[in-house]
Amino acid sequence: MTDVHRWGPANAVTAVRALLTVVLAVLVVRSASPTLVTALAAVALATDAVDGRVARRTGTVSGFGARFDMETDAALLLVLSGYVARDLGLWVLAIGLARYVFVAAKLPLPWLRGQAPYRAWCKWVAAIQGIALLVAASGLLPDRVATAALLGALALLTESFAHEAWDLWRTRQPHRSVPRVAALTGLLSVLVVWAVLVAPTSIGTLSPAAFLRIPLEGLVLIGLVLVLPPRLATWVVGAAGVVLGVLTLLKVLDIGISVAFARPFDLIGDPVYAGAGISFLRDALGTPNAYTVSALAILLMAGVLVLVPYAVDRAARFTRRHRPVAGRVVLVLALVWAVGAVAGVRVGAGERLAAATDVHLAAHHVELVRANLRERAELSRAIAVDRYADVPGSRLLRALRGKDVLLVFVESYGKVALDGLPTSPQLRDSVDGYSRRLDRAGFGSRSGWLTSPTFGAMSWFAHSTLQSGLWIDNQSTYDLLIQRDRLTLSSAFLKAGWRSVGVIPADTEPWPEGVDFYRWQHLWDSTNMSYEGPRFGYGRMPDQFALHAFDDLELDRPGRGPLMAEIDLESSHNPWVPLPRMIDPADLGDGSAFDGMQDEGPQREETWRSADLVKAAYVRSLQYSLDALTSFVEQNQDDDLVVITLGDHWPVTTVSGTTGGHAVPISVIARDPKVLRAIDGWHWDHGLRPTDAAPEWRMDSFRDRFLGAFSG
Template sequence: MTPGEEHGGGVRAVHHRWGAANAITGIRAVLTVVLAVLVAQGATATTVVPVAAVALLTDALDGRVARRTGTASRFGARFDMETDAALLLVLSSYVARDLGLWVLAIGLARYVFLAAKLPLVWLRGQAPPRPWCKVVAALQGIVLVVAASGLLPEPVTTAALLVALALLTESFAHEAWDLWRVRRPHVTQVWVTRLTGVLALLAVWAVLVAPDEIGDLSPAAFARIPVEGLVLVGLVLLLPSRPASWLATGAGAVVGVVALLKLLDIGISVAFARRFDPLGDPVYVGAGVSFLRDALGTANAYTVTVVAVVAMLAILVLVPYAVRRAAGLAREHRPVAVPVLLVLALAWGAGAVTGVRVVPGEPLAAATAVDLASTHVTEVRERLRERAALAQAIADDDYADVPADQLLSALRGKDVLLVFVESYGRVALDGLPTSGQLRDSVDAYSQRLDAAGYSTRSAFLTSPTFGAMSWLAHSTMQSGLWIDNQGTYDLLLGHDRLTLSSAFGKAGWRSVGMIPADTEPWPEGQRFYRWQALHDLTNMDYRGPRFGYGRMPDQFALEQFQRLELDRPGRGPVMAEIDLESSHNPWVPLPRMVDPAELGDGSVFDGMEDEGPQRDETWRSADLVRAAYVRSLQYSLDALTTFLEQRAQQDDDLVVITLGDHWPVTTVSGTTPGHAVPVSVIASDPTVLDQIKSWGWQDGLRPHDGAPEWRMDGFRDRFLAAFSG
């Protein structure tokens, strides 16, 4: 199954008779065909696994029988190997249905290796035998059968398959290396060697001059001269052979890291319009995989994850190899390399002095790798300084010692809700083709609130995050501190800080968190925010379908809050943070508003998830995605307005602070990031808004041009100052 088996089976003679060993292999071939039919027909594991197990058992027998009967032959070895390869392909296709297409790499590896023999003549030779190949081959079948059985937890199964794939890759790579070492030199191989050297040189050049922002990618960017490459080649040509080899190896590792950083910078900038943060971003891996599972399904999520990991590992392996190969090419052709290096160095120097540009914005003299390293080092230092400053800011809190009887005294007896509307950025109101539709809808919701007896004032806040990581905005709003990365967030949650929730709790309110997206207990959140109750998916009785990322429709979440908190007999005033999530990426499918009396346990939403545009259809077009995004905001704001209309008939002391947490991803908002999010204070008692008249906020639910824009971390102190004695 691995290539070494073809030459490592200890075959000493050629036998032309069929024999018992080949008969056993023939049985495995028949079982493989049967298995392929079962897989094609969608058979379950209870049928597939026994057939596969019997087939693997025959694989353990035929070799022994051949050796004991003295009937080992090249034909038998090849027949055995190709049958095993076909069995692996069938098994991997079955497992890939649940864990992702990447599993097919195990089954296709043998055939990719065979295909590579067509253009690469040296792969057709005979390498020294490696018994380890047989162990690796047997392991593939065992792991695939265990994976097909579903007996192990999914993460364990995935890890086992990754280990098996890694061993298989090593086996093929080792075989290829052995064949390369024993190849017979000829003209074609000389040209192949030269060609790979030139390609390696071009690859290193491209890595060094490649920009680290998606907007800067252009053919002209690769026409610049990298000073790092000139210095490296110059040193390689000057140094003796061994030090030059060491230098090329070390430089290759550095350039590999630079290439990976550039790729991560581009990827993060596309999603979140910022650079990769080496200190904070790695902790998002788990959350990222979870999000992919919600958005793409388990199999596709694992496929994307594995492809990303393999791509990063490939960069860290292939780029250093390319640097060493390019350095070797320069030393092998020193008479040509020296004058070319001198010409390029003179051109770089002239470009640096005169400022010559290939095209506007692209200087001929490039030092992007140096600039990138300097930028990331500076940002890491800045992050560390931020954390030190944050620890001091947490301790320096002017409101921590305000007596409970003075804290929020102007809101005594009123229910106060802090409602976050997912991904509600200013771009939704004035930056999209369908923004006019949303403006009309928000104005209509504002009129409905007026008719229900509410007064509203609105403005903008500057969110600390973009595209995702809502928890950074939530903690900034609540704590009055600027939390824009995971490191500062983790630091904050480990300390005691007066948040809006804990301030209301201290002043006598029942403090509550309503977080439908939470699927597991979150003691850190309760400990930090001081919620007396946390309502999430684990303790809310929702039996309806999911809509994209959303675990439950916003209308249902608001109704559950009313039932669990506002309708409790004999209750006191409640302060709650409520996180609405129906406007979360990917924005499709979307529920419909239903009669509140029919909400029940949420089963009224059954079937709605199959109505209207679906993700695969919508995400083929940025315009369709933007339209779906706006529709999701219309739904969330409609659900909130309907909830407030219902409460107006029962509660004349309700105060609501509603705001967006961040802008949507660049697919919707474009590559020019923004951080302004709408914020509104809605109150059934008009005297509440008199307390904030000095803020200069505008009437209505929709802030217009000219509305104030504050940093989100400034809201807590202004709010506490306005409503505390």
């Protein structure tokens, strides 16, 4: 290889491929047709077979040309893998990201920076990646065949990089830092450590100004490095790196949880959601994407635990090498920190200049763990003190004797839907229309507000809180509750002589807690409701079908007695698209009438590109769920039907914002005026839409108020 500095025809060919790669990237972002993408990608890949030959024929082979060719190829593979990943799963991105991961690994692993022996096979492997991605992008092969081809290509690519890494390890030389490189990496390490120390713990406080603060922990660490003996300083730096890595990971988890649920990470409760989280991702993204996202999350966490201690070590070495300057800088920053702390100086949008973020983070999470343990102890005492536990069944719920009572949860139905979104006026009009329809059918309704114990997800906290009359806002207290014997609304009805059932269409596996804790005599779910239609987003079946099936399976059962059921409506569950349409009840059958609807209207990929589109889709899903419930009540012209319907929590922060609330609407619907007169003392509003003046109670207070109103 010669060192040729002029541009040359080979580099011009590579430049054409680079330009085509940029054009392809734009087309991928704009979701261009597969035909256009495939045609341009084929031309770009063809130029890769030309530039090398041109360079050799014209004698213009150079180190720059080889590097230009390599980086252009890598960029092209990344763009193509991003295009194919939309259809076959995010795992395809591993092909496009492989080189960049390998390059990033050179930073902490100096032995990877050497020159591996030349292997012609590497060039063939790179060509195979491009061909496999091109064929997959064309759509000419069935998805399964294309997936198998890409998996084979990825296996070859993995072997190629592993072989290169092994060659570099075998031929490694003792690493000697180049002074300029060492100084640059040391300075970068200082900046990285500074950034992770002052990084906020919630998405709402994440801003450039937050990184202009002075971290107390960093000043203390550098001060110790400068004054302690070298050996002791090494141990301190190692321990500090591990601690800072763990705290940084905790920050990442805090930010991630705050984005979805507007709260910090729960060290005790949240880890148990891993399985449920993967299950949710499978439902929302598909199995390949779910496992890809999970793998990337694990890699991110592992990367934090490795790279942060590495950065701390490099930063410490850098400050020791520049001890005089570092000492003066630390002294000045310490004085500025002290003045800022005393004077309360703030930067940006109210962040304190004198920061101690990681100290506060550790203290906050220690207090959260202590509070969690206190809550468990208090819950144990509260479970044992239940004013209704020993009331005979003959005295319970006497005002509802002979009536069918349905407790209907509408997923993610929060106050924000009625008051806080651009499309809230449409939902308010719809809810008022549903109220008028019920009035015409002879049903009255009263509505108020409840404060949910959860936000964004974890519906089971709200369900158990309402049913048990105890405040359940974390997994630890939930796990404790369901292991105990507590009178729930369902078991109170069972005790008083009602048949008690649960209807949870989203469940796909046995759920023993339904029998053991809620005391349901039967659980209806996706395995036994005979639905044969398509899925819509998260929901296993449309709400209209779930209510219709419940009508057939329970309400129309000959010779039955009074019934109490909890019914969970899922069509308003994230991601809110695609959405079914209401159809004639006579056409519902086994649900096949919904075939094709899942491809109509906005889809998840399109909708979730815009927060405004997501908010609009969320409101439309609530309109559908409430319409299905209203139609169900209209069709059951039954004087003995009582429906309690409520939301379980607000939707995720994409819709609600990071300062979302917890108020959810609740309504009691009945045709018998005596039922509504029994709750006159609650001072709820008429209709299905509570006003701001309507009372708001904590959700755990509802059980006792309800039992008190109807038990006499």
